[in-house]
Amino acid sequence: DTAVSQTPKYLVTQMGNDKSIKCEQNLGHDTMYWYKQDSKKFLKIMFSYNNKELIINETVPNRFSPKSPDKAHLNLHINSLELGDSAVYFCASSLGTDINSPLHFGNGTRLTVT
């Protein structure tokens, strides 16, 4: 199926650990994103990559590092996890950055830091 897929769906880990969330899209899109949805359901963009190059890096802690090995993949690595990192993380992609490029979202990864 053509889609944006992210793994794992659930991630429970302890403070201080390092973890990664993977995202892959087979839609042929050029742009990929990571969003964080907090406990109040508020979505905020974290990173945006276009053709493997970072074009947005919001003010997130540098413990968060995106890695894009190719334009179909955008992985999110998180170092030294903190309680406040608990949230749902969504990956998304779009064909480009113009009006004809709607967003396609993955199903989210629920991260719980204990």
Added chain:
Amino acid sequence: KNEVEQSPQNLTAQEGEFITINCSYSVGISALHWLQQHPGGGIVSLFMLSSGKKKHGRLIATINIQEKHSSLHITASHPRDSAVYICAVSLAGNQFYFGTGTSLTVIP
């Protein structure tokens, strides 16, 4: 103050009712998006528009660029429309701002 404001925050409607969700924004935008988040958590893009009006089935989205306002309408609402509806705007440089969402419950 959030760059994107939605109203109402919560909405309960009877099946069959006409529903309107409003979105106002304070920045210059490239496009406005309406997203639907299902109770299971998945997010689906409903509309992306920069002017005028778009219709898909029972859903209609309108935007007034001068007034910096958009509305999402649902005609003949159905319980399966129950979800959180999120307004988002995209700016030049691929910046995004999101509203806090409108939680809609449609009662049979």
